[in-house]
Amino acid sequence: MPLSELANPHRFLRRARVLIPALAVFALVLIGVGLVQGFRAPADYQQGEMVRVMYIHVPSAWIALAAYTLMAIASLGTLVWRHPLADVAAKAAAPIGAAFCLLCLVTGALWGRPMWGAYWVWDPRLTSVLVLFLLYLGVIALWRAIDDPSRAAKAAAILTLVGFINVPIVKFSVEWWSSLHQGASVFRLDGPSIHPSLLQPLLISAAGFAALFFALHLAAMRNEILRRRLHTLGILAAAEAEAR
């Protein structure tokens, strides 16, 4: 399906009505299966039962990075291709990405305290994820600070694209600098280093988190389209009332 087909808000809303509940159910099933398998898997030989936190911490981190990447692509859509739904997609993804980023930070702190002896350390990975969270808040604040939606969309798109430099920094921080955080153990050139009994539930849970993100994102995009419709109706109602 070409992206231009979704440029029509009516068509988008029609498809969203079907996709949102389907994705939500899919997410619920996948996350449920992933967590059940995760809690049945053997404990980690070093971390013991604390490895159970991985099934929510790692997917949250991946979604936080993926959501920002989606926002960056949508920002290009706003600035370069001027797709009518690009800024809607970027604006709708920001609070959801911020929430998953916050969840990543909180679950990471709860994982870090028993494993590292501290909730927080100014480690390159942790600090770059905190910067990602602050970028999310900055983009949300910028959208709210500018009244004109098209100016707000352009300003938020520029900030998003500038902030995208932080995404590879988050990913490679554990390789570029000495870090307390463990290195990549799933997306590696020589294959995952996690035992399959732990990897399988992690991937299922991550697929569930991805489906949940897309369900929430579509729902938030639908809301943003309705908000703009409400704004237009409000202006027309005011103009008609004045003309009478």
Added chain:
Amino acid sequence: MDLGPHAGFIVAAYAAAAIVVSALVFWVVADYRGLERSIAELEARGAKRRSDR
């Protein structure tokens, strides 16, 4: 199930996940219902976009 000596941290992490996901779901659903209600009110008062006429 015995979650070991750090059970509190594991439970707290899952509670945080439940709170964040619930808050997101509540936010999109409440926002949607509020918008639908406001649009219906305006349309009931006769407001229509040119494309709807």
